[in-house]
Amino acid sequence: MSTPTRRQVALDINGVDYQRRPLEQESKARDAGAVAWTESNGGHWMVSRHQAVLEGLREAENYSTEKFVKDDGELGGGIMIPTVPFYRYLPNEADPPSWNVYRRSIAPHLSPGSVEKLAPVIERYTTEIIDAMIEAGECDFVMEVGSPITAKVTLHILGLPTDDWYFYASAVHRLFADSEAAGPGIEAVQERLASTIAERRAQPGSGMIDDLIATDVNGAPMSDEDVKDLVFDVIVGGFDTVAGLLAGALQWLQDQPEAKARLLVDDRFLQTATEEFLRFVSPAVGLSRTAKRDYTIGDQMVAEGDRIYFMYRSANRDPEEFTDPETVDLERRPNRHVAFGAGIHRCVGSNLARAIFQSVVRQFLTRVPDYQVVEAEQYKLTNNNAGFARMVMQYSPGQPSTA
DSSP states (O other), X not given: OOOOOOOBOXXXXXXXXXXXXXXXXXXXXXXXXXXXXXXXXGOEEEEOSHHHHHHHHHOGGGEEOOEEEOTTSOEEESSSSSOOOSOOOTTTTOOTTHHHHHHHHHGGGGSHHHHHHTHHHHHHHHHHHXXXXXXXXXXXXXXXXXXXXHHHHHHHHHTOOGGGHHHHHHHHHHHHHOGGGOHHHHHHHHHHHHHHHHHHHHSOOXXXXXXXHTOEETTEEOOHHHHHHHHHHHHHHHHHHHHHHHHHHHHHHTTOHHHHHHHTTOHHHXXXXXHHHXXXXXXXXXXXXXXXXXXXXXXXXXXXXXXXXXXXXXXTTOTTTSSSTTSOOTTOSSOOOOTTOOGGGSOTTHHHHHHHHHHHHHHHHHHSTTOEEEEEEEOSOTTTBOOEEEEEEEOOOOOOTTO
């Protein structure tokens, strides 16, 4: 029996064309077929259509997210193409059974019940941050609103000083906005986390970081390195993805007065709008896997060791799943988007992301109703995060809530 010919597509997810015209490039991938092979970046599969992405991600027994040393001594695997060698994303870059331990260690802090209890905290930080920018009449929404609110809430959950938000957020932001210059900031964050974990192991505080330090793994405490990688992934996974979602949604809403007014009073509309913005913006663009065995995705045979890029945003604009996918429909039902991925690695912070988004949208639209986006610059690292390097807004100056 002959081996099926690989379906090919000429597309580079790290190339200039993808950086400048990502949606056009993703449409090109879908047109080539649900699953196609590209020779770029050492060669890998691109899974671009909704059904194939959903099924492929759910078949966790067929793939690995862990990093490994290849025969040539180079590091391979992981969730990004090319492999990022500097640190591990945990639990995303772990397979069962270790994945089970890592995921269980952070999940309780991000459960629906835990997030519900955080509502006053989210509201308080949202008020504090808007108070700080509302008198100026102009702001970079990304680094003056979206990122600091998300950062402060995340650091609160971790049990780290919220006043340090910029130290962490600026490093993570640069990772996506200008990755070539991100090294020193990320190294500083890694060093700060390592020293903090050592201090907290000697003198415990309260928060997720302390619970991770106290976690038992096969009869022994979780290692400092594992704690650091888990905390780092919570930081990287949350800060700019939520900020990007907020920025993308507000950019679309600026000239939609009826939608803005309804979002403030209609809870159900706010919920369906949240899901539609998650679909349309797709802040997590896509992540990668490594095939553990020969198996089929769609109609293509994937070989053991092949790298696979699952395209979340492309799947969320698949016309076979979504009617008129290029149009924002804030009452879209059903809405089976894969903005948070699928399968065992589905984003553990999805409940928190929704809660922050809804709190910020309502308060921002109430207090800064006439904003206009005057400048928007998207990330350079467009195959991983759909956020903005900056988004400048102008608006009528307002009063702090404490004035």
